[in-house]
Amino acid sequence: MLKRHRYSYGIFWLIAIFLVPLPFLQTLSNGLPIIYQSEFRAIYYGIIAYTWMLFAIYLSTKPKWLDRLVGLPEMYMVHGMLSIAAIVLAYLHKSGTVSTGWIKTTGDWAFDLFLGLMIYSLIFMAGWLTNRVPLLKKIKRSLEKFFKHELSIWIHRLNIVAVVLVFIHVQLISYVTAIKPFIYLFDAVSALVLGLYLFSKFVKPLTYEQGMLISNRTVADNVQELTIRLPRSSHIKLLAGDYVFMAFPDSSGLKEMHPFSIANTPDENREIVLLIRGDGDFTRKLADVPLESRVNIDGGYGRYQAFLNDQPSDVNIVILAGGIGVTPLLSTIADNLNRNMTIFYTAHRQDDLLYLDKFDQWQQRDNINGTIQVGRFNDDQVLNNLPKDWTKNTVFLIGGPSSMMHHWNRFLKKHGAGNGQIYFEEFSW
DSSP: OOOOOOHHHHHHHHIIIIITTHHHHHHHHTTOOGGGGGGHHHHHHHHHHHHHHHHHHHHTTOOHHHHHHHOHHHHHHHHHHHHHHHHHHHHHHHHHOOOOHHHHHHHHHHHHHHHHHHHHHHHHTOHHHHTTOHHHHHHHHHHTTTSOHHHHHHHHTTHHHHHHHHHHHHHTOHHHHTOHHHHHHHHHHHHHHHHHHHIIIIIGGGGSEEEEEEEEEEEETTEEEEEEEOOTTOOOOOOTTOEEEEEOTTSTTOOSOEEEEBOSOOOTTOEEEEEEEOOSHHHHTGGGOOTTOEEEEEEEEOOHHHHHHTSOTTSEEEEEEEGGGGHHHHHHHHTTTTSOEEEEEEESSGGGOOOHHHHHHHTTSTTEEEEEEESOOOHHHHHTTSOTTHHHHEEEEEESOHHHHHHHHHHHHHTTOOGGGEEEOOOOO
16 A cells, blocks of 8 residues: 555654653652742753753664654654754743853853854755755855854854753752752763764764775766776665765865765675765765765665555656755666656756666666756646646655755645655755
């Protein structure tokens, strides 16, 4: 039966919003002195905010098991939304409680730091927002010459300092530390999340695959094709459509990990091919990286193939691809050539259409129908060329600019597609 709903994502939100704070609220409410009854609600706001921040920090470690379940872009969306919501609750906590001395000072410092980091992150690290607000996008581009990718990552990591300040803030409140079940839970979970975070930043990098750049060529205007050879001992597990985090440890400005989709199917040659457009300071430097440079690789991440594996093997596949967003779909198509497939691929200019020779070969197959053109597809053009009874027997994979992906997502749902029939990955962090 065709899977029409994304239950895992809904459950993920439910756990993040309600279940994560519940044990903290339960243990705290059983021991709060009645004398602070007027502040109970504000105190609860503060605890919920802290637990959401801890959960957001855990998500920043990129747990692979959760990526395969809901997808890293969705995890980062929850990470961002929970952080914003936590700051709102922190403000309500701050406004509804009375404190003095170091209790007040640590709380104020933490709130001010969180607020400043939120504003910075909304401009430089929340692509889902800047892509929708032209003014923010303009501000980001004008300031990127000073706030490079690596600097933004380090600034964002100051959230850990703010969380530590909140931890100290709570430890200074005597009537809270007197509630032993709560403070034991509070300390244990805080230590666990901090340990996982430190592990991801200092221990996990020691396990990254060390590859070598064996090809670096320009395949279109502002688009580089990088081929990386992995070591014989490589244990990296990649599926079609996956992406990896990559960095060049010996190149200035390229030492922080950055995500890129693979364009080839995983094979025994231990080579991965990446198609990368020079949109930011990191990507614009890639054209100058010399051959035989060391490459750190962490992966694989992504759900394109996992999404297909969740569906019956006989369903039709429709590909909607635009520009450089075709990259993960290239390997997905190549790894599923035995499936019935309809492909719509577009770019702004003829020269921006990538790997046309591959599409020519694929379209020779009886089970693949492809339409490639310059300029966007109109709604009727796509609707009139979908498989028969597509709302019941078809899944959709979308890759391209954010506005394009969201347009087709809304359009397909409007005409009867379910959430579980559509998948796309928005690189908006």
